[in-house]
Amino acid sequence: RYCYEKNLAVTPQGGNTGLVGGSVPIFDEIILSTALMNRIISFNKVSGILVCQAGCILEKLNEYVEEQGFVMPLDLGAKGSCHIGGNVATNAGGLRLLRYGSLRGTVLGLEVVLADGSVLDCLTSLRKDNTGYDLKQLFIGSEGTLGVITAVSILCPQKPKAVNLAFLGCPSFPKVLETFTTCRAQLGEILSAFEFMDEKCMELVEKHLELSNPLTGNGGACAVGRGILLLEGVLTSFCVSMSVSALGLFGFLCSWLHQALWSLRERITEALTHDGYVYKYDISLPVEKLYDLVTDTRARLGRSAKNVVGYGHLGE
Structure with a gap:
């Protein structure tokens, strides 16, 4: 909100593993890192729905849900450093897309901070929600241009036996x-x-x-x-x-x-x-x-x- 009022440019940064320079500031900009937003909020062992903050590292999330008998629906070579918020913001695919599909199908909800500092709470953990527009889809793949993703609700599939x-x-x-x-x-x-x-x-x-x-x-x-x-x-x-x-x-x-x-x-x-x-x-x-x-x-x-x-x- 302060940056919005002072007309200051902000560059969101996650794990800095992207290849298109989206997290690299060009001018005199303020870097907004999500690295400390790394808390797992909840995990439902029945539905396999994980709710976590955007700065959680993908590999750590996968290790966590594997202990519960599930896996993350995406897997990347940069899993040891990339953040789930950045994965969603770039609509990352990776090694498991062939089986589990894209994040547009597995992300159930988002919490996003808009440019004026207001918080858009679409952090639902429902697999089906027919109430109005599916606003989260605007932010999946938007690369931080419409807002900064701060929390994610994502559906995790069952872990294969082997x-x-x-x-x-x-x-x-x-x-x-x-x-x-x-x-x-x-x-x-x-x-x-x-x-x-x-x-x-x-x-x-x-x-x-x-x-x-x-x-x-x-x-x-x-x-x-x-x-x-x-x-x-x-x-x-x-x-x-x-x-x-x-x-x-x-x-x-x-x-x-x-x-x-x-x-x-x-x-x-x-x-x-x-x-x-x-x-x-x-x-x-x-x-x-x-x-x-x-x-x-x-x-x-x-x-x-x-x-x-x-x-x-x-x-x-």
């Missing part, structure tokens, strides 16, 4: 797309994530982080899929059929090495920083056009760029 992971090597990106299409058709709702990373990503992860590439010597792009272990037989059958099909895949199914394999995908950004300054672009494209951007950028930059790599969420 998960399994398939790690596949594909000779080209078109083959990755074919694998993804077949995977969705055969696995259906048990598929919770589908990630890809190109061969250059794997080389850098091996070189700088000393992580072992289980597909060394097979080349091409890699695909990582995650599914519920309750239907392990279905996932196993899928991997077997893929390995002997015309797609030319090489890979394996694994549950006990789950975290080690997933680290290959999550630590790509860390590996890139060892080779110099990194320009990262978190963009949305039609999935069939996704890798064209990488090949075009490599051609344009030539030797002026040490590495141009591609990786990301195909399910998003």
